[in-house]
Amino acid sequence: MESSYSLWLLPRHEGHNPTSLDPNDPGNTKADPWAGQAKYARAMAYTCFALIALAALHALARRFLSLPRSFLALSRYFAYKPILPSRQQRRASRRETFLRRAIDVRLPVLGVFIFLTAFMAGFTIWAFIIKPYYRTDSTYGSPPLALRSGMMALGLIPFVFALGSKVNFIAMLTGSSHERLQVFHQWASRFVLFLATVHTIPFMYQPLHEGGVAGLKEYYFAESINITGTVAFAMLFFLVFSSFRSLRNWSYTLWVTVHVIVALVFLAFMFIHCQMELTSWRYLWGAAALYGLSAFLRIIRSLNNSPTFLVCHAQLEAVPGGITRIRLDTTAAWSPGQHVFLRFPTIRPLSNHPFTIVSLASPNGTTPSTMVLMARQRSGLTATLYQRALDCGLTEGKEPGDEEETMGLRSEHSTITVPVVVDGPYGVSASAADFDEVLMVAGGSGITFVVASLLDFAWQWHRTRTERGQKKLSVFWSVKDEECIEWVKDQFEAAQAIIPPQSLQLTIHISRSGTEASPIGPQGEEDGEVDKTFSLAEPRPQQAHEGCDGDGLIVERSNRRANVAFEVQEFVKGISRSGGENNRTKKRAAILVCGPHSMSEVVRAEAANMQLDLLKGRLDQISELKVLSEHFGW
Structure with a gap:
């Protein structure tokens, strides 16, 4: 018997019409037929569009409506709460193996984790709950399980390309930025790989089950669609597993170049593999159009950024x-x-x-x-x-x-x-000028993110002539050695010249033992990520202080790492103490943080716990507490 398979088509044997089989056929070919497989890709795309629309509505509500205090606190709890404890605690609880260091999957915050789990679990259950998985005989058609999982993957591919682009419609609609969407790009790519694996296995299992290794070999080389599918799967596998942080940070520039090239090769082979069957090319053309539009807009923006329209x-x-x-x-x-x-x-x-x-x-x-x-x-x-x-x-x-x-x-x-x-x-604006109490936390060269907001705060103070004592700003910067102060000395002096001393406190923590913080931008670029751990629960050590308190500048020297959690706790306690029992005016508070992932993780964990305190009415002097951070370390 001639063995002819297709990943997307029923076999077209001469003299055999797969659409008019005997209704008594035990293969039950009318259950989940090939002609109806397009609905799975369509359902995936419609679901993604609906979720984006909900996120856009939420962004509009935050911008134009005064949301209830309890709603803000609850939503921010899920947005800040880490899934796992800090890296320092994980290292203490178990020994890291080479495999763990190589893969190093970083789980998202609680809210994103719940969302992604529900999304992926829903489509996975839908793919497996429908029967049959296989036709009784391969001559009756391709395995339905393979077809529907493949179409689901196709429906998700355009959104993976959009989420990975710097200029994309998702960021525009949701008021986010490309680096904040990277977590969705990464996990959506992994889900596409999972669906592609579910798509591939039935095509290997059925001929192997029916004809053994010889049958599998005959099936595989019978049509070129199997070869192109293998190449596309290999490209997708490489894209996903080469993107783990340890491999990506080994040489970031090389990784970016290879990643883009391989992604384009993957898309090209998907066009060849799908052979324009059903609605497959709609989603592939959508992915190509979104990526091409992003590249075009980036070129136009780059030219427009130059006064000479060149460089x-x-x-x-x-x-x-x-x-x-x-x-x-x-x-x-x-x-x-x-x-x-x-x-x-x-x-x-x-x-x-x-x-x-x-x-x-x-x-x-x-x-x-x-x-x-x-x-x-x-x-x-x-x-x-x-x-x-x-x-x-x-x-x-x-x-x-x-x-x-x-x-x-x-x-x-x-x-x-x-x-x-x-x-x-x-990126999104990190201006904190609208808040009453602000704490800015930086580690190493992460101070650049804080300095821009510090200068903006000072500029807005000067422009609006804010009354003394009405707003307060604290800056906590942890650095390796004293010469790092020269990086932003001029900016600190400019801020001190505008903001009154009683409203501005600059604290520089210098670690004599010296553990540097993260670089600017995606942590690790071609340099490899620096992810030093900050103390989470240890009491604040005794420091040697020097500086001019009258100017709001404190320099701490210590042979221990900075206790960032203590700084956050003291910041919130200070707001409560300054309010007093008779002052019922609630203050808007913000925390800005940029540094190693462990530093940001500690700040977000503390802020998440304080959102629960807001819900329980324990922080009467605070109306809201917001965390602004630079989302790198992809």
Whole structure:
């Protein structure tokens, strides 16, 4: 008997019409027929659209409506609560093996975890609850289980490509940013791989069961659709497993280049594999269109960011502590906390590195702004930039007074200018000027995220002439050594000159033992992620204090890591103490954090516990507590 299989079609044997089989056929071919398989891809797409619409409505409600205090607290509890304890506690409870370090899957927060589990479990149950899984004989058609799982995967592919793009309609509708959607991109990709595996196994099992290894070999090489399906599956497998953080951080620039190429190869082979059957190409064309539109809009935005509509020109300056200060003029407009991707064509044309913007945009919006960024020297592009700045003697031979002020940022005139392509800005605003009490927590070079919000807070204070004592801002920065203070010394001085001392407190924790925090942007870029652990529950050690309390500056020196959880707890207690029993005015509080993943995890865990206190009415002086963080460490 001729053996002819298709991943998407019923076999078309000569003289055999699969749509008019004997109704008494034990194979029950009319159950879940091939012609009705398109409904599974359609259901997947409609479900995703519905979820995006709900998220968009929620974003609109947060922006234009005054939501109840209990609703905000409950939703933020699920948005902040980590699933697993800190990495420090996990290391203490079990020994990490090489496999655990290699895979290193980071679970999302509680709310996202519940959402993803329900989504994936629902479609998995739907795929397996329908019978039959197989036809009685392979001549009656392809296994229904394989067909419906494959169509479900097809329906999800356009959303995977959209979620992985920097410019995408999902971020626009939901008011989010591409880096915050990466968790959905990653887990949706893994779910597509799972569905593709369920799609593949029945096509291998049935010929193996009916004809043994020889039957499987005959089936596999009978049609090219099996070969193209194997290549597409291999590409998808590589995309998913090469994206685990330990492998990705080994060489981030190389990983990005390979990841994009392999994704395009996967999409091309999916076109060949599906052979335009049913509605398969609709979803593939949708994925191609979304990715192509994103790339096109990024090119237009990059050209528009330059005053000459070509490339910008950046000045590089080496700063003590291994920092390269990058200054460039651009027509782009940005908000505090946003970031851009920089590509240096004459230095490393393949590297597209993210940097958080330190300066503020021009307030009038009609003249070009001076964008200031800082790159922590590690390896790869950041090391090349720093070395290039040193070689040109950017910190030597300067005349006194050869400086200029730009939005509170002082920069020496650089002797090197390099072309740069600016892609962005991206990210949501981290402005905390609307809050009454603000705590900004930074680890290492994560201070750049905090500095932008600090300058914005000071600028809004100056513009609105806020009364003394009406608002308070505390900054806690944990660094390795004292020379790191030079990174943002000018910005701190600018903020102190505007905000009264009783409303501003700057605390710098210097660890003598020295454990650095994370780099800017996706933690690890080509450099590998630095994920040092911060104390979660230990009491605050005795520190040596020095500085000028009158200016709101405290410098702590300690041979122990910073206790970030204690700082958050003291911040909330301070709000309660300042309110007093007779003051019934509730204050809006915010916590900004940027640093290693363990630092952000501790802050979010503490904030989640305080959301429960808000629900129970224990924090009477606080109307809401919001956490703003830079979502990297993909």
